[in-house]
Amino acid sequence: MRAGIYLGEKKVVPGQLPIPEPTHGEALIRVLAGGICGTDMMIYAGKHPRAKAPLALGHEFCGVIEKVAGDSSFQPGERVVIEPTLSCGECEACLAGQTHVCKTLRLIGIDMDGGFAEYAKVPVHRLHRYPGHLSDSLAALTEPLAVAVHTVRRSHVKIGDDVVIIGCGPIGLLVGMVARRSGAGRIIAVDVSPYRIAKAQELGWTVLDARQTDITQEIKSLTGGKGADVVFEAAGTSVTAKQMTEVAKIQGQIVVVSLFKQPPTVDLAAMHFKELCLTTTRCYSRTDFQTAIALMAGDQVNLSGLISHELPLERIAEGFALMENPEEALKIIIRP
Template identity: 40%
Template sequence: MKAAVLHNENDLRIEEVNKPQHGPDQVLIEVAWAGICGSDLAVYQYGLGENIHPLTGRKAPLTLGHEFAGTIVATGENVDHFQVGDHVTVEPLIFCGTCLACNSGYYNQCQMVGFIGLNTDGGFAQYVVVDASKLHKLPDNVSLEEGALVEPTAVSFYAVRESKLKTGDTAIIYGAGPIGLLTLICVKAAGAAKIIVVDISEERLQKAQQLGATMVLRGDQDDLIPTILTATNGGADVVYDCAGAQQTINNALYTTKLGAQIMIIATFKKPIEIDVNLVMFKALHITSTLAYRNVFPTVIDLIAAGQLDVKPVITHKIAIDDLVEEGFEKLLHDKSQAKILVTPTSNH
């Protein structure tokens, strides 16, 4: 079968590999669609490192892809709740289940946390084997394309749910990439009255406007901070950082109101400086979330109910043979792209 295997940094190969075999507690999934994530781009550029993951025993080379949906084509003998033909999406977190974090219900903060598609073979392939415990069934009115968006939506949904946002609040989102746009959709569904989205790409801001932002602003405009302070009557209630840069955190600190919250969703390439006195004088709360926990069923229900309309974040759909040029390279160089979905089978 065909798979996109990362061998080294800048060395992602579409190649023939053996079809995987499922164990008694696993299923074999024929992948329909898989999304390319920012973390896929990061490992494409910088590699997966030399460490063998303690839970999977794997390191590169391995098949990438952790945002995917497909159809079950075979089930192990111990699998009761899923059948051949079911449409499913996969919650790709790998965790030990026994550490302090896991025992507290924070399996996303597991000491050994990993991902299917980063620490073992993932969904950029015709077939993938997954533990049945990681499956979530898609109802008939949720398409396989939407199924591939459940994982990134869960990132945004969890961050919004963990934030202090209340109905009628003002929110600012820094960064209008896929996670920023999905955060916008979740913030809107949560009842924010004013939603300002800031990015440096005109195309992304247009997309944010289509998706319900009440104001969009260029991050590089000189009067950004006074413009936001005027529009918000002194600052936002919650600021979501989906960009992960020194500048966006500085902007976040200056565009929050007294007692507001800064929720950090993006990861940062390097440590940044924070003006703690500003945090103190404005009584700000700075917090963060990592991935998600226990939200996949709710996200699927909300997509099914039409309350989270996530499809517009898809900007491009490609075949696996074009994954490097039309997927990874495009995302690195064309900032108008949001979510690119890949299909490994030719009948989509």
């Protein structure tokens, strides 16, 4: 079969792999669409601690069931989206029902071949059906939307809250959309890229350009001198790690969604004096995934503006090159 194969730093190319053979409890999925994610870019940069070449990348994908090995309620022909997390079932977190923070959590498309391929094999307990009116490209956004659902559920966002989103990449934008559904009042988004700033403006938010504005002062004046009730950090840089404590109100909450490539300096003195709460968030639970599908199915979030490109698998190298420039690409969908 054709696949988009990671071969090493800056090398993701179209190639051939054998069609995977599902064993008991697994389904063979004919992939319809898959999204390139920030984690894929970390692998592409050669900086991911687990992903080992050669590997078919892709953990945000949907497809049609081709066959199922063993008994299952899933049938060939059904369209499904894949929840790519695989937990061990034995560690403290798993035994406590918190499988998304499993001590040895693995992901389809990172620890084993994934969805940038004609076919992928997936355990049936990782499949979710999605409704017929939802397009395949949108269904491929379920996974990042589930990240946003989990993130907002970890926050204290309440009706009317002033919410700041630092970083307007796909995750920042999704978190803002979900926060809005959860009752957030004013949403103030911050970025440095004109393309991403324009994307956030399309959503009707107040958007600040951190290169041209004193973010701290501006957010203070927009919130009547108070600062943000909840700050979502979705940029993952040393600069934004500093901004997050500056723009939060006294006793406000900071939710860090980013995976920082370098451990940043965090102003713990500011956290102390303002008695801030810092919350982190990782992946999603099965419930978050189901909620993400329900939000899309019920048209409660409109994600179509997030997709900047749809490319055939043969052009996957171009897709990864495009993703390196935040002025050109937001979410890129690969279609086998």
